[in-house]
Amino acid sequence: MKRSILGLVLVAATASVQAQKVAYTEYKLKNGLGVVLHQDKTAPVVAVSVMYHVGSKDEQPNRTGFAHFFEHLLFEGSDNIKRGEFDKIVSSSGGQANANTSQDRTFYYETFPSNQLETGLWLESERMMHPVINEIGVKTQNEVVKEEKRLRVDNQPYGNFLPEVMKRLFTKHPYTWVPIGSMEHLDAATLDEFKAFNKKYYGPSNAVLVIAGDIDIAKTKQLVDAYFGPIPGNAPVVKTKYTETPITKEIIDSAFDSNIQIPAVITAYRVPGMTSKESKILEMASAVLSQGSSSRMFKKMVDDKKNSLQVGSFSYALEDYGAYFMYALPNNDTPLDTLVKDMDDEIVKLQNELISEKEFTKLLNQFENQYVDKNNRMLGVAENLADGYTFFKNTNNINTELEELRRSPGRIYRMLLKNT
Incomplete structure (x- = not known):
């Protein structure tokens, strides 16, 4: 299943985790x-x-x-x-x-x-x-x-x-x-x-x-x-640019998997690539929706309504485009359409209602802790530096990516992902 539009509104709060600059x-x-x-x-x-x-x-x-x-x-x-x-x-x-x-x-x-x-x-x-x-x-x-x-x-x-x-x-x-x-x-x-x-x-x-x-x-x-130094240089690689046709309507399809007994319903959005500001915000949206037992979709669909065995969302960030996924496994023969509606309702809330400052502070702290944890390991630092060099054309991205999250209280991030 494809979707073409996703909106998100977030209220920024003051960051509490301080990460040291990575010198290189x-x-x-x-x-x-x-x-x-x-x-x-x-x-x-x-x-x-x-x-x-x-x-x-x-x-x-x-x-x-x-x-x-x-x-x-x-x-x-x-x-x-x-x-x-x-x-x-x-x-x-x-x-x-x-x-x-x-x-x-x-x-x-x-x-x-x-x-x-x-x-x-x-x-x-x-x-x-x-x-x-x-x-x-x-x-x-x-x-x-x-x-x-x-x-x-x-x-x-x-x-x-x-x-x-x-x-x-x-x-x-x-x-x-x-x-x-x-x-x-x-x-x-x-x-x-x-x-x-x-x-x-x-x-x-x-x-x-x-x-x-x-x-x-x-x-x-x-x-x-x-x-x-002695390795001979090779011809620069010229990347081919591919442009996808915009998604203009919902597409519904199905696929058979002989390895499963419980069906899964998946909604997928084509979204901007990893270097866009929207890509990071989509990661944050996933955390709000489905990271942990206190997340919105888990609490609603697994704990309260008990119509899902499992529910989740994640941003699949790639260089040219990305994909955003939401999925659910039904409990007690719940119709898949019901699960889709429940997930879509949570998207609508993110589109139209600001999350609280307390909720966003928690979210921001989660992301900053993840950032600090990865940069505490030498392999994590190496990969972050390589990503900045390769994809962002800016090795210093390792030191500036948190600035996209740290904003003064009351500032509003607003994103509209139109079909691309």
């Missing part, structure tokens, strides 16, 4: 690699991360799943790291490594004791400079991705809700498919196609290296130059 050093290597360094000597740990500005939206419609596939494939090894040795090197050095992929970016990272900084830099430079992409690695990771899809999507209750909604919410933009992609497309792809995808997107001009933790800035610069 930012520069760019001659090959185009962005570098951001953050020094924090409170603990002897360091996070080494590389964010590539490539996700599933950069794939071809007949070759979906490539970006997520490379999340796995680039752990296979390099000219100087034998196949299967990457994780062994990390663990033997007292570290942890992982990666994740979205529609818009791929994020690789390691956390180490700070005396292993050079190990992390070597690993990530190897991944970028000369990864081994061969038939053995492709075949192995193809099976890994298939198993992940079976586990997280195909055999997971409600695991197909996001793909089903996105392909209806977006008709022109590549957001119409999700990062896991099509297994048939991966099976049909040639080795040359994988190599071409790597050459285009996984070079220094399409990436930012972020190092956060117990480091010496001057020495770290020398190490970065030694490991990443």
